[in-house]
Amino acid sequence: MHKKITWVLVADGARAAFFHNDGPGKGLEPIFELGEHRHGADTHEMMSDKQGSMRGGPGTSGSAALLPRHDPHEAEEKRFVEHLAKELDEAVKAKRFDRLIIAAPPRALGNIRKALSTATAKLVSAEYDKDLTRSSPADIAKHLEDHLAV
Numbered sequence: 001m002h003k004k005i006t007w008v009l010v011a012d013g014a015r016a017a018f019f020h021n022d023g024p025g026k027g028l029e030p031i032f033e034l035g036e037h038r039h040g041a042d043t044h045e046m047m048s049d050k051q052g053s054m055r056g057g058p059g060t061s062g063s064a065a066l067l068p069r070h071d072p073h074e075a076e077e078k079r080f081v082e083h084l085a086k087e088l089d090e091a092v093k094a095k096r097f098d099r100l101i102i103a104a105p106p107r108a109l110g111n112i113r114k115a116l117s118t119a120t121a122k123l124v125s126a127e128y129d130k131d132l133t134r135s136s137p138a139d140i141a142k143h144l145e146d147h148l149a150v
Contacts, residue, residue, distance in 0.1 A: 007097040013077035085115035103128040
């Protein structure tokens with residue numbers, strides 16, 4: 001019987017860290033990190049204050065049709081989460097882990113959950129809806145000790 005390998009994904013919408021655990025009391029070993037700290041402009045600096053509109057065109061008879069707002073940070077987060085899911089899917093295909101624990105703030109956790117393939121989602125053994133991206137591996141292991149000991 002081989003050891004159960006657990007991966008822990010600690011993420012938010014812009015950065016993620018992957019950790020490896022191969023048994024109770026073994027702690028977390030860093031595997032790799034993705035993303036970077038945002039140094040760019042805030043959303044309000046990247047966007048216009050007014051909602052876009054379109055004038056004229058077929059069937060509008062001169063009225064202004066409102067265009068939906070686009071939040072560049074949401075689009076960036078979506079691309080990042082899709083990249084995370086792709087990394088996890090590739091690891092599942094390579095049989096690099098048996099179980100997955102995800103720790104992320106509620107919004108990011110929901111987005112990650114939606115982006116996972118069915119095969120990867122089946123390996124999720126626990127979800128922790130808290131941002132631990134600035135925590136040390138030892139602190140993360142303490143938060144997740146009940147899930148790691150299974």
